[in-house]
Amino acid sequence: MATHRIELSVNGAKQSAEVPSRLLLVHLLRENLRLTGTHIGCDTTHCGACTVLLDGTPVKSCTVLAVQADGREVTTVEGLEKDGKLHPIQEGFWEKHGLQCGYCTPGMMLSGCALLARNKSPSEAEIREAISGNLCRCTGYVNIVKAIEYAAEKMRER
Amino acid sequence: MIPSQFDYHAPTTLAEAVALLSRFGEGAKVLSGGQSLLPLLKLRLGTAEHLVDIGRIPGLEYIKEEGGVLKIGGRTRESALEQSELVKAKAPILHDTARVIADPLVRNLATVGGNLAHGDPGNDHPATMLALDAQVVATGPSGERVIPIDQFFVGLFTTALRPGEILTEIRIPVPPPHSGGAYVKLERKVGDYATAAAAAQVALGPNGAFVKAGIALTNAGPTPVRCTKAQQFLVGKRPSDNSFAEAGRLAAEACSPSADRRGAVDYKREMARVLTGRALKAAVQRAEGR
Numbered sequence A: 001m002a003t004h005r006i007e008l009s010v011n012g013a014k015q016s017a018e019v020p021s022r023l024l025l026v027h028l029l030r031e032n033l034r035l036t037g038t039h040i041g042c043d044t045t046h047c048g049a050c051t052v053l054l055d056g057t058p059v060k061s062c063t064v065l066a067v068q069a070d071g072r073e074v075t076t077v078e079g080l081e082k083d084g085k086l087h088p089i090q091e092g093f094w095e096k097h098g099l100q101c102g103y104c105t106p107g108m109m110l111s112g113c114a115l116l117a118r119n120k121s122p123s124e125a126e127i128r129e130a131i132s133g134n135l136c137r138c139t140g141y142v143n144i145v146k147a148i149e150y151a152a153e154k155m156r157e158r
Numbered sequence B: 001m002i003p004s005q006f007d008y009h010a011p012t013t014l015a016e017a018v019a020l021l022s023r024f025g026e027g028a029k030v031l032s033g034g035q036s037l038l039p040l041l042k043l044r045l046g047t048a049e050h051l052v053d054i055g056r057i058p059g060l061e062y063i064k065e066e067g068g069v070l071k072i073g074g075r076t077r078e079s080a081l082e083q084s085e086l087v088k089a090k091a092p093i094l095h096d097t098a099r100v101i102a103d104p105l106v107r108n109l110a111t112v113g114g115n116l117a118h119g120d121p122g123n124d125h126p127a128t129m130l131a132l133d134a135q136v137v138a139t140g141p142s143g144e145r146v147i148p149i150d151q152f153f154v155g156l157f158t159t160a161l162r163p164g165e166i167l168t169e170i171r172i173p174v175p176p177p178h179s180g181g182a183y184v185k186l187e188r189k190v191g192d193y194a195t196a197a198a199a200a201q202v203a204l205g206p207n208g209a210f211v212k213a214g215i216a217l218t219n220a221g222p223t224p225v226r227c228t229k230a231q232q233f234l235v236g237k238r239p240s241d242n243s244f245a246e247a248g249r250l251a252a253e254a255c256s257p258s259a260d261r262r263g264a265v266d267y268k269r270e271m272a273r274v275l276t277g278r279a280l281k282a283a284v285q286r287a288e289g290r
């Protein structure tokens, strides 16, 4: 079976890889590139633990082929921090205690980031809608919503 | 979970895609948004020797109105339908539908063409397209062919598309003035398939009575169910709680759901009845401009 030479940008850095057709994007990230911040929860398109941004849009990387990301930009949780400084959304999860076990957190943060990129002042309902594809088994979501609200405020101040 | 081996192809023109599909025949599957196909392959409930990704073909994602017809490119994403002002203005039922499909992350990739071509009676667009009297355009080796939606769903996971054909466009006649539609879905949680769901698209005459009603159900049988008797009953009647209730009763008679963890047969039939009534009521409110 054929393999494919792909080139993509991951967190701003050019990467190239030789991938089999059936390799999933989440495995390319975790195994080939050792970016293990992207989690695998359900592996059946339900939980959103594997959420990454593909050209800025949040998607479930367990349900995308690596070869489909050829020529595109991927952002994972590792790409949020800049020069040793946390992204406001990371700060928000820290400040508002937006996580317990942390399994859902990378996905939650990326869904939150994508929301804030298109809506600077989301309502609580809009935040809840935006993270409705991300499951959290620990927090009850209340502090996750607060964390995203915190980030929204921080980002508006800038 | 890892799918079994396949070859991946990424044609950049429709002609090339059709040629690949024709060459590989039954062993090939079209990869559109991949949000149904990839889970299926991962769970190994299905197999494919070749995936033909139509995501690199320009010009298959659009929503436009032309000559009284709403035209939607087959690869248009659910998130685009959800955000489209044109859809909200011309066919709010379609907006209702797009926003309850799976979850926002899935909708960023899932496409309307894929939702129809998958032939899953649990998918949400089929009932809505039946209610709207849509047509489906299939592009294959011998060019385009237009398939009325009533002839499209042949059986469980089976549509009228032939090997080598790609669903390239959906055509929806723009509803006349004093029309309204609504899609009402009962789901256990965000992202689930419908326990039951009803689509209703109605047009009212000058005296306020129904001149047309399109009613269809999701997950109510091996194929999406058009409720012909309920539709016929409504024509000429005035919207009222009584007429909605009778249409709901007739719609429930038309369905043949199967029991699963979403509920027993009787429960689902009852939900079909209730949801049809609610969809009609919401559709009439929109038709009356309320």
Ligand code: FES
Residues within 6 Å of the ligand: A039, A040, A041, A042, A043, A044, A045, A046, A047, A048, A049, A050, A051, A060, A061, A062, A063
């Ligand atoms: S691991 Fe991808 S959605 Fe759960």
Ligand code: FES
Residues within 6 Å of the ligand: A098, A099, A100, A101, A102, A103, A104, A105, A135, A136, A137, A138, A139
């Ligand atoms: S913090 Fe444990 S799953 Fe969300």
